[in-house]
Amino acid sequence: MQTSRSFPLNAWYAAAWDHEVGRSLLARTVCGAPVVLYRRTDGRVTALADACWHRLVPLSMGRLVGDGIQCGYHGIRYDSDGRATHMPAQETLNPSACVRSYPVVERHRYVWLWPGDPAGADPALVPDMHWNDDPEWAGDGKTIHTECDYRLVLDNLMDLTHETFLHGSSIGNAELNEVPFEVTHTDTTVTVTRWMHGIQAPPFWAAQLAERFPDHTGPVDRWQIIRFEAPSTICIDVGVAKAGTGAPEGDRSQGVNGYVLNTITPETDGTSHYFWAFARNYKLLDQRITTRLREGVSGVFFEDETMLNAQQRAIEANPGYDFYNLNIDAGGMWVRRLLERMVDAEAGV
Known part of the structure; x- marks a missing residue:
């Protein structure tokens, strides 16, 4: 008998960008659990269950007192380990008075x-x-709050043939549906590799190539190497290079290379926090390119978000419906198998 939970708990999930957590209380729900995050005076981050031991009022509605939290309802104080340190109108502390620390x-x-x-x-x-803070790469990203099961986002990222139809004005081209691809996997990873040789670069990549090689107008070799790391992180090695200059053999000097970084954190069974960034390894100090890429990718992902949210509503309207799978779904199918194994192992199945 399988558990009804779709996500494993024994794993690291992104709860926030580092700049979001400071000397104020940040409420967020991770894998169905409300948590409150803040920085201590030494700069380290604390994450506590967002529910007071006394009456379950969200601690995020309280305030920081030194390195601890004071509940905004009755004033009970907790240290950064979640242990109560003060109770109103009494000196004795109930030994059970604590909240979970993550x-x-x-x-x-x-x-x-x-x-x-x-x-x-x-x-x-x-x-x-590591591309997100590696000095050899530059980039930025955003967070999307999706109104869908986190696995739908993973499906979307593991099969990029939808770019032809959903993102045809920016990154899509017909060759995505015409060339073979390879799927490999381990117990914790799935990789989908696709090369497109001697094609015309789609608008997004033509513009990036022009940043380095303004006079180039010929065909390109394009690659997409999608790597899933359980339970919910997908880093995609993408780029184009002048056709025939050795990119498939490892020489990408005549092209432009980027990484689409994605990590999706289940909020509930039907919502998720989607953290993404786009990093590049050329013209690292040009903030104009960084901003333009971030906003361009944001527009592409808005198209995904709209489609995925609509898909979730359709799933809810058709309970019990089993998806059909095509050859292009091979990577996503392996991802779901790995997730099911992780969840079942935690449930002792």
């Missing part, structure tokens, strides 16, 4: 939270998104 790690510009068994919260398991 393991957190700051890495790759995100604050990561572990909602499962804290004994397993090994920082080495944080997904690799």
Whole structure:
């Protein structure tokens, strides 16, 4: 018997961008659990259950007192470990008065939270998104609050043939549906690799190539290497290079390379926090390019968001409907298999 929960808990999930967490209280729901995040006076991040031990009032409605929180309803104070340190009108503290404290790690510009068994919260398991703060790369991103199951976002990212139809004016081209692709997997990763040789660059990539090679007008070799890391991070190696200059063999010097960085955090069974960024390895100090790319990718992802939210409404209107799968769904099917195994293992199935 399978559990009804669709997401594993023993994993790191992005709870916020690092710049979102400061000396104020930030409320966020991660894997169905309301949490409150803030920075202590030493700069480290604390994440506590967002519910007072006394009457379950959200602690995020209170205020910081030093490195702890004071509940905004009756004034009970908690330290950064979640233990009550003060109660109104009494000196004796109830020994059970505490709220859950969650393991957190700051890495790759995100604050990561572990909602499962804290004994397993090994920082080495944080997904690799180093391009987000690597000095050899430059970029920026945003957060989308999707009104859909997080697995629909993963499906969307593992099969990029939809670009031809949904993003035809920017990154789509017909060759996405005409060339073969390769799918490989391990116990925790799935990789989909696609190369398109000697094609015309779609508008988005033609504009990027022109930044480095203004006189180039000929065909390009285009690549998409999609790598999923369980449970919900997908980093996509993308780019174009002048056709025949060696990009498929590893020489990308005659092209432009980017990484689409995506990590999706389930909020509830039907909503999610989608953190994304686009990083590049050329003209690193040109803020004009960084801003233009961020806004351009944001427009593309808005098209995805609209489609995914509509898909979620359709799923809700057709309970019990089983998806049909095509060859292009191979990567996404493997992702779902890995997720099911993780969830079932936690449930002891």
